[in-house]
Amino acid sequence: MRKTEFTHNPEIIFESDFNSDLLKFNGIEIGQNLTELPTELISEFYDKEDKNQNTDIKNGWILTNNGIQYVLKNGIVKMIRVKENGITKLNGFDKVYVEKLIGRPNKISNDSITWIWDNVVNAKVHHYKKRKTKIHFSTENGKVCELEIELKTSYNTLYN
Structure with missing residues (x-):
């Protein structure tokens, strides 16, 4: 690739x-x-x-x-982190479709996403360890609402 x-x-x-x-x-x-x-x-x-x-x-x-x-x-x-207008081509994807494509996540957690102007979205975060990717699905509509793509360190390591 x-x-x-x-x-x-x-x-x-x-x-x-x-x-x-x-x-x-x-x-x-x-x-x-x-x-x-x-x-x-x-x-x-x-x-x-x-x-x-x-x-x-x-x-x-x-x-x-x-x-x-x-x-x-x-x-x-x-x-x-890819937010709102960065994921317009992906925001119609739901967790069932994503899991068909890439499998089940290693872990699922909860998160609240705050964007510019304090627009808050509650999300279920699907962690894919091997891909170094976290996919956030809105709890409101079940669709992709944010992505995180990491280097080898985790988000918690960055800010702690």
Whole structure:
């Protein structure tokens, strides 16, 4: 499998030979820094250490206007979260359909997702360890509402 731009082909996460290490998000890969991210794509950012008032963030996150959120630790992308407009091609998929494509998850947990303007969605999160992917299904309609694609560290490791 070759490197693929997620924003052009989000369905790739449901392919049998999926490998998160081969994905790009706005041209950026997990494990890379954001120096090549065009600043006009950035819609919001948060510096965990409140040291920077610009997008030169080392620990925190940057959200783009096409729904891709880069979670950073020491200036490196450790996780991608794909939100609202970043998953429009996937938000019609429900858990039954996803499980037919990629199997049952290793674990299921609950989460509340807060987006810009405090739009909260309660979700069931399906954890796929081998894929390094978490798929959030809205408890309201049972459809995909967010994705998390990680490097080897987990989300809890990033913020603890």
